[in-house]
Amino acid sequence: MERRDYFLTHAGLKFHVTEWGCRNGRPILMLHGIRGYAETFAGIAAALQPEYRVIAYDQRGRGQSDWDPEAQYFTDVYVADLEAIADQLSLAHFDLLGHSMGGINAIAFAARHPQRVDRLIIEDAGPGAFEHSEGARRICRELLATPSYFPTWEAASEYMRLLRPTVGEQARQQRLKAMLKRAPDGGHTWKYDHTGIARTRLNPDPKRSVDLEELASLITCPTLVVRGGRSDYLHSDMVAKMQNLNARFHAVVIADAGHYVHDDQPQLFAAEVVKFLSCNHELPARECD
Incomplete structure (x- = not known):
């Protein structure tokens, strides 16, 4: 699978972008969660080959993208970032997938730019989840209690095992590699702007x-x-409310998966995404170079 990594600049910040697949494939842009990173979508990107050009970027303050010196980590700012990146990539229209915080950003973007989003996929996010769910309270507790430093890689691994017990070890290690950087004394600290x-x-x-x-x-x-x-995080009644609000919303539940569906059940998640996109092809066919 072809992969390309590069940087784009917007609002004085550098954004790290990763693409998978051929350049002429159907574009689908993916947005990660609050402590996520672009690499988290490598699995679903592979499942969408060879038809799709999968584009993901480290949102501001995460991964290899710049931290915001003013800590402007708000939905309207994330949406403005997406607007700028889509414009720089000359994406007149595309499919959009977002997980958790990325799902909130995706909903806001799609509502603001209906002519640009062909199909929308929301992974475990929706009205009320950010404010009122136990998952939202859990995330706040985690943000308060997260250590800022780990003396060894194994110490960081053990912390991640406690934090994400349902995620496989390979996915946990991938997450740590994307989220940690070396400290001057040889230990490890977060690559994202935790504070x-x-x-x-x-x-x-x-x-x-x-x-x-x-x-x-x-x-x-x-x-x-x-x-x-x-x-x-996303309760069944919240999903029902979304469907009552908008008849275009179709919902699926993936058993034995928590908030991080694409990590907990990557094959089942990929199957649902592929099925949805296959059932709603409205764009002309594109050929890979």
Whole structure:
């Protein structure tokens, strides 16, 4: 599978972008969660070959992208980043997938730009989940309690095992490699802006909040909501509310998966995504170089 890594600049920040697949494939852009990174989508990218050009980027403050010196980690800013990156890549229209925080950003973008999003996939996110779910409270507890430093790689691995017990060891190690960097003394610290991200998540600015119910009602494209059967973040009643708000929303539940569906059940997640995209092909066929 062909892979390309490069950087784009927007608002004075560098954004690390990863692409998988041929350049002429159907474009699908993927947005990770609050402590995520572009590499988390490598598995689903492989499942979408050879038809798709999969594009993911480290959102501001994460991975190899720059940290925001003003800690502007809000939905409207993330959406502006996506607008700029899609423009720089000359993506007039594309499919869009978002997990958790990325799902919120994807809903906001699709509502704002209905002419650009052909199909939308929301992984374990929706109205009420960010504010009222046990998963939201869990994430806040984790942000408060997360160590800023690990003396050894094994210490970091043990922390990740406690944090993500349902995720396989290979996925956990991939996550650590993408999230950690060497400290000057040989230990390890976070590659993402933990302090800034935690501050905006734990003390959100009410003026920057978004009404996801209203945004969901404005979506005009076919939309798939994927919920983990064991998710503590997106509850079944929240999914039902999304479907009541918008008849274009179709929902599936993947059993034995928590909030990180694409990590917990990668094959089942990929199968649902491929099935949805295959059932809603509305674009002209494209040939790979």
